[in-house]
Amino acid sequence: MIEFKFRGWEFVRVMVRLENVPARRSKTPGRTFYLAHREAWTKLDRRLDRLAESDAQAFSNLMMKQYVTATFETPEQVREATGAVDGVTAEMNREIAKGDEDTAFLVNLENEIKELRAVKRRLNAVRF
Numbered sequence: 001m002i003e004f005k006f007r008g009w010e011f012v013r014v015m016v017r018l019e020n021v022p023a024r025r026s027k028t029p030g031r032t033f034y035l036a037h038r039e040a041w042t043k044l045d046r047r048l049d050r051l052a053e054s055d056a057q058a059f060s061n062l063m064m065k066q067y068v069t070a071t072f073e074t075p076e077q078v079r080e081a082t083g084a085v086d087g088v089t090a091e092m093n094r095e096i097a098k099g100d101e102d103t104a105f106l107v108n109l110e111n112e113i114k115e116l117r118a119v120k121r122r123l124n125a126v127r128f
Contacts, residue, residue: 002072002126004081008044010119011068013112015041017084033077037070044068075128082123089113089120 006014018034034041044062051059072078092109095101101109 002078002128004070004072004123004126005067006070006119008048008063008066008068010116011041011044011070012048012063013088013116014081014084015045017088018080021084021087030074030076033070033072033080036073036077040068040070072126072128078123078126082120085116085120085123089116 015034015037018032048059048062051062070081072081092113096106096109099106
């Protein structure tokens with residue numbers, strides 16, 4: 001088992017993507033990354049919802065400065081998380097290419113893409 005630290009927002013991006021685009025069925029037995037972390041994700045999502053309504057500073061701190069430690073039990077789980085990062089960055093690139101949003105929003109997307117590429121490099125370095 002390998003431990004991996006995501007910043008709050010990185011974990012949120014991965015889990016939202018996996019919720020919306022389920023992993024393809026693996027031929028290898030075992031739980032998917034999403035299923036292995038669904039309970040933690042549900043708790044974090046509820047906490048973020050409450051903070052978004054009551055405490056913007058705490059919400060920001062949880063998203064930007066705190067870490068979620070996830071575990072990878074199999075190489076397939078790493079590939080699932082990596083695929084989610086790829087999917088998120090592809091969506092962001094499409095949004096940038098459309099150019100329908102204001103400049104500040106597009107710059108924020110570009111910055112997120114850079115940071116998610118760093119996450120992908122870290123995921124690609126995971127070895128069992």
